[in-house]
Amino acid sequence: MAIADLMDQVVTTRLDELVSWCRKNSLWPMPFATACCGIELMAVGASRHDIARFGSEVFRFSPRQCDLMIVAGRVVMKMLPVLQRIWQQMPEPKWCISMGACASTGGVFDTYCVVQGIDRFIPVDMYVPGCPPRPEQLIQAVVDLQEKIQREGTMFGKEFYIASRQQTKRALQEP
Amino acid sequence: MPIEETVNALRVAFGDLPVSKFRGDTRAVVPTEKIYEALELLKEKHGFDLLIDITCVDYLNYPGAKDRFGLVYLLAGTVTNQRLTIRAFVNEPEPRVRSVASLWEGANWLEREVWDMFGIQFEGHPDLRRILMPEEFTAFPLRKDYPMQGLGERHNFPVLKRGES
Numbered sequence: 395m396a397i398a399d400l401m402d403q404v405v406t407t408r409l410d411e412l413v414s415w416c417r418k419n420s421l422w423p424m425p426f427a428t429a430c431c432g433i434e435l436m437a438v439g440a441s442r443h444d445i446a447r448f449g450s451e452v453f454r455f456s457p458r459q460c461d462l463m464i465v466a467g468r469v470v471m472k473m474l475p476v477l478q479r480i481w482q483q484m485p486e487p488k489w490c491i492s493m494g495a496c497a498s499t500g501g502v503f504d505t506y507c508v509v510q511g512i513d514r515f516i517p518v519d520m521y522v523p524g525c526p527p528r529p530e531q532l533i534q535a536v537v538d539l540q541e542k543i544q545r546e547g548t549m550f551g552k553e554f555y556i557a558s559r560q561q562t563k564r565a566l567q568e569p
Numbered sequence: 570m571p572i573e574e575t576v577n578a579l580r581v582a583f584g585d586l587p588v589s590k591f592r593g594d595t596r597a598v599v600p601t602e603k604i605y606e607a608l609e610l611l612k613e614k615h616g617f618d619l620l621i622d623i624t625c626v627d628y629l630n631y632p633g634a635k636d637r638f639g640l641v642y643l644l645a646g647t648v649t650n651q652r653l654t655i656r657a658f659v660n661e662p663e664p665r666v667r668s669v670a671s672l673w674e675g676a677n678w679l680e681r682e683v684w685d686m687f688g689i690q691f692e693g694h695p696d697l698r699r700i701l702m703p704e705e706f707t708a709f710p711l712r713k714d715y716p717m718q719g720l721g722e723r724h725n726f727p728v729l730k731r732g733e734s
Contacts, residue, residue, distance in 0.1 A: 471723055472703050478729055506710045506719030507702065514724065517731045558731035 414547030417461070417487065418540040421450035424460035424484060426477060429467025431494040431526040443529040448536050457483040462539070464532075465518075468496035469509045481516045487551050489543070491520045491535050494527055501525060517557060572651055575615045582610055596654040601640075604657045605667040608642060612672055617644040617653060620673040623680060625687045629713035637661050638689060642669075659689060668694040686711035 423445075427435050438445045445451050454460045457480045469477055481490070492512055495501035498521045500510035512518060519542065520535045546553045572595050576588050579597055583606075587598045599607040611617040621643035628634035636658035644653045659666055668691035670676045680691045681700040688709035691697055699706065706722060708715055 471706075474726055478726070481729060504718060506715070506717070507723060509723055509726075514728065515726050516729045554731040 410548045411544070413549045414544050417547060418543040419449040420452075421462040421489070421536065421539070422452045422454055422460045423450055423462045423464050424457050424480070425453050425455070425464055425466065426480065427464075427466040428469060428473065429494075429496060431466035431497070434526045434529055434532065435464060435466045435493065438529045438532050443533065445533060445536065448533065448540070450536055457481075458485065460484055461488045462536075463488065463490045464493055465490065465497040465512050466493040466526075468501065468503055469512055470507045471509065472507075474509050474512075474515060477512065478516060487547070487554070489519045489539055490517060491522060491532070491539065492518045493522045493532060493535070495523065495525045498523070572653065575611070575651070575653065578610070578615065579607060583607060594652060594654060596656060598656045598658070601657045601659055601666055604640075604642075604655070605669060605672075607655060608644075608669050609672060611644060611653065611655070616646040616649040617651070619645045619647050620669070620675055620679070621645050621652075623669075623676060623683055625683045625689060625711075627687065627711065627713045638664050638687060640666060640683070640689070663690065664688070665690040665692055667692050668697075670694055685709070688712065 425432065425435055437443055439451060439453055450462065457463075461484065463481060463484060465477065481488075490512075492498045496503060496508070497512050498518075500508050504510065509515065513521075520539050522531050522535045524531055576586075576595060576597060579599070580586055580588075583599060583603050589596050608617075622641075623643075624641050626639040626641065628637060628639060638659045640657045640659060642655040642657075644655060645651070657666060664687075666689060668676070668680055670680060670691070671693070677695065678700060680694055681696070681698060683689050684691060684694075684697055685699045685701050686709060698704075702710065708720060708722075710719070
């Protein structure tokens with residue numbers, strides 16, 4: 395068999411890109427739904443909006459089977475240790491979407507018990523604004539996250555260590 | 570039995586209580602040390618078999634208020650179809666009042682909530698622990714001298730970073 399015969403049957407690429415391509419097209423979400431954003435999250439999974447079109451329809455309620463945490467809703471002081479534990483139980487590589495105003499900033503709940511943004515305590519890749527966001531917005535976040543994984547994903551997770559340094563910088567700016 | 574008779578019975582037992590009416594609801598203020606006896610009388614003799622709620626008001630900086638905390642007991646009679654509001658005032662330091670958990674089982678969690686939010690001690694309560702806030706929380710967040718944004722408790726958690734988690 396000559397080399398010329400192989401030309402239309404072979405693709406060459408970098409290993410990192412191949413792995414990222416595999417990962418981005420089968421994100422398994424862990425729904426951490428604590429409030430009304432959770433209802434929109436269900437709508438995203440249901441037939442009308444159908445997140446299966448983007449390969450992440452397999453919602454698993456065990457963190458050990460998931461690689462995308464979607465935090466939908468406000469997180470209070472009593473819930474945050476639970477959130478951190480579930481985040482730690484998820485296997486690498488993993489990503490996090492902070493869905494809605496409350497998960498991202500605390501929203502209107504600027505009170506003694508509501509955590510003012512989960513990104514103070516766990517790493518977040520995508521923020522979805524809205525109260526609650528439309529399902530299309532969450533789908534856009536998933537698509538953007540797929541782009542991000544394709545763009546900077548590496549086989550052994552080098553990008554996570556860079557992100558860790560950035561988060562340290564952000565944490566130092568907190569009051 | 571009209572509600573006036575109940576109020577008169579309360580007055581016979583506990584002296585001349587301040588009683589007011591608002592939109593058909595009757596309210597009576599009972600001396601704090603007599604609150605258990607008053608509620609027992611209402612439950613046993615006047616058919617107020619249902620405790621709707623126990624809650625509290627902080628009157629700090631309230632114009633004309635003489636006492637710091639006002640406890641509110643909302644009672645109802647499921648047979649007589651009557652409602653009655655009983656109030657009692659407690660003050661710092663160490664606001665305490667006798668628990669009514671032995672009269673109504675449902676008072677258990679209601680009193681725990683008032684303790685959690687306002688720090689009012691219920692003497693004789695079977696299990697006076699926090700019910701809403703975490704165990705390690707030390708303040709009483711619904712008191713008026715507690716800041717709206719808290720005292721930094723909500724930021725007091727370890728930060729998980731990418732590399733470590």
